[in-house]
Amino acid sequence: MENTEPKRYRFTGHERVIHNVSAIEALPDVLTLFGYHRVFVVCSRSIRTKTAFIDRLQARLGEMIVGLTDEVGEHSPLSNVLRAARQARHARADVIVSVGGGSVMDMCKAMQLCISENAYDRESLLKLQFVLSADGTEMLTTSQAPATIRQIAIPTTLATSEWTPVSTPIDDETRLKARFVVPDGSPVAVLYDPDLLRQTPVRLLWSTGIRGVDHAINTACSSSPHPFASLLAERAIALYVQNLPKLGDASATEAFTQCQLATWYTGMGQMSVPHGFSHWMVHIIGPYGGIAHSDAACVLMLAQSKWLEGWIKPQHERLAAAIGQPGMPFHAILHDLLVRLGMPTTLDDLGLTRAQVDAMIGPALEHPMVTRNNVRPITTEADLRAILELAWRA
Template sequence: MAQTDNKNHQYRFSGHELVLHDVSADRVLPGLLVRLGYETVFIVCSRSINKNTAIVERITNCLGARVVGLTDKVGEHSPLGNILEAARAVRDSKADVIVSVGGGSVMDMCKAIQLCISENVYERSDLLKLQFTLSDDGTEMLTTSTAVPTIRQIAIPTTLSTSEWTPVSTPIDEQTSLKARFVVPYGAPVAIIYDPDILAQTPLRLLVSTGIRGLDHAINTACAASPHPFASLLAEQAIKLFMENLHLLGKSGNRQAYLNCQLAAWYTGMGQMSVAHGFSHWMVHIVGPYGGVPHSDASCVMMLAQAKWLEGWAVEQHGRICGMLGKEQSSFHEVLSELLSALGMPRYLQDLGLKPHQLEEMIEPALQHPMVTLNNLRPIRNETELRAILDLAWNVH
C-alpha cells in the first residue's frame, strides 16, 4: 500500500533568473547578455550540432567579438577528461559566461566546468573530492563545494531531458566507468532560452527519447515517496503535455508540439529538485555506462519497470494520471507501454542489446550507488528486491 504519511514541506528553487520561451535564440541572446551584465562568452556545444546544423554559426555571428572561445568536444555522458580540458580553456579565455547549446551532456559538462573554475580545480583526483553528500535522511543532495561561484551558464536546450533545471552534474569517470556526482552551487543556468525551431532540428528519435527521460523525471516527482503538492501539480501537467505531444513531434506543421514539449520540460524542471527521485531516475546512471547505452534509452525501460513495481503502491497517483489522460480503465504501466510502442522506443533491457552477464555486472554498482535503492515509494532494500524490479525490466512476459 502507498505511504500516505510521508510529506515534504520544503520547496527548492534552483536559482534561475530568466526563462525565455518561444523565442529565436540568436535574436534574444545579445540583449540578454547586456541585461545580465555579461561581456565575453565561451560556447560549449555538441559536435553534431556544430557540424550538422547552422545553429552555432548563427549564435556566433550574432555575438561577434563577444565570443572568446568554443568547444564541441563533448563526449556522451560528459567524460571527466573532456570536462577538465574544457575547464582550462574557459579559464584561459577569461570568459565571464558560458553559453551551452545542446542536451544533457552539454549542460552537465558546463556545470562541472563551473565547479572546476570556482574551486580552481583542474585535475581528476581533486575534482572527484567534490562529489555531493546526502542529508541525514537521504532525501537531499548536498554540495561539498565551498568556493564562491565565479561563472554561470546560459542554456539553449536542444533536447527535452530537463538538465537545464538542476544544479546536478553526473559526468562519467572514464577510469572506472562510473558516474561522478556533483551538486554545483548556482549550477543551474542563470537563464534558459527555449527556441522551438532549434529543438525541431534535433534528430527525431533522439528528441523523443529525451522526452521520455523528461517524462520519467515528471513521473518520479508525481510518484515520490515524500511528495510536495506544488511539485506534484506541475509534474502531472508535464506528464499530460509529454504524453499528448511526443507522438506529434516531426509531423508537418506541428510547431505547437515542440512548444508544448518545452513547456512540459519547464513544468517538470520547476518541481523535480524539491522531491527525492526513485529507482528509474538513478538506475540509468548504472545502465548507461555499464551497458553502453544512452541515458534516455535506458529511461524508457526503467520507467516502465518502475511503473510495474509500483502497481498497488501508487494507486492514487497512477489513478489520477490515468484519469487525466482518459485512460481510467488501464493500469499506468499499460499506458506507458502503449506510448513506448507507438513511439518505437525500447521497453525491455533486451531491446537495448544487453546480455545477461551485463545485467549481472550492474547489481553490485547499483547496490553501492547512494541513490538507487533510496527514496522509493515501494521500498528496494536489498539485492533480492533489486533483482525483482530488474526482472520486470528484463522479462518480456
C-alpha cells in the same frame, strides 16, 4: 487523517526563462541584462557540424565569443570537462553558453565547479562530489566556493537537465558516474527555441522526452511528495504524452513548443522531492552498458511502474486521468506510448545480456541513491533482481 509532514520546496536559481523564442535573437539582450561580455560556447558536435546554428550565433555575437568547444562526448567524460574548463579560464570567459542536450549542460555545470573551486585535475574535482542530507532525501553540495561563472542554456532536447544544479559526468578511469551538486549550477537563464528543437533528430527528441516523463513520474510518485511539484508533474506528463507523438511532423510547431513547456513544468518540481529507482538506475546501465540515459529510462520507467502497481494507486489513477485515460493501468499507458514512439521496452531491446546486467547488480547496490527513497522498497539484491526481471519483459 491530516498529513502534517513538513514540505520543502527547492528553488534552483534560474533568473530568466524565455519560452517560444529565437535563441539567436534573444541571447544578445540576455547577455546585456546580466552584464556578460566574454562568452565561451559549449555545443554538441552534431549541432556544430549538422546545423548552421553555431555559425549564425558566431555571426551575431562576433568578438563576444572568446572560446568554443564541441568536444563533449556521451555522458561528458571528466577529461573533456577539465580540458574545457581550462580553456574557458584561459579565455577569461565571464559566462558559458550551452547549446545542446543533457551531456552538454552537464559538462558546463562541472566546468563551473572547476573554475569556481580552481580544481583542474581529476583528483581535486572528485573530492567535490555531493553528500546526502541526514534523512537521505536531498543532495547537498560539498563546494564552499561561490560561483564565479554561470551558464546560459539553449536546450536542444527534452530531458530537463537545464533545471537542476546536478552534474553527473563519467569518470574516464572507472567508467562510473561522478556526482556533483554545483552552487548556482542551474543556468542563470534558459532560452527555449522550438525552431532549433526541430533540427534535433526526432528519435532523440522522443527518447529524451521519455526521460522527461520519467523525471515527472518520479516527482508525482515520490516517497515524499510535494503538492506543488506533483501538480506541475501531472501537467507535464499530460503534455508529453499528448505532444511527443506529434514531433514526427516537423511542421507541428505547437507540439515542439508544448514539449519544451513540459520540460519547464517537470524541472520546476523535480529537485524538491526524492526520486526513486528508475531515475538513478540509468546512472548504472548507462556507463556500464554503453547505453544512452534516455534509452535506459524508457525501459526502467516501465519496469518501475509495474513494480509500484498497487503501492501508489491514487497517484497512478491521478496520472491516468490527467493523461485522459482513466481506468487504464498506468504501466499499460506507458507501454502503449513507448510502442507508438518505437522506443525500447525491455533490457533485451537495449542490447544487453543477462551477464552484463548481472555485473551491474553490485554497483547498483553500492550507489548512494538507487536503493533509497523507493515507495516499494528496493534494498536487497533480491529486490533489485526482481524489478530488473520486470525490465526483461514488456
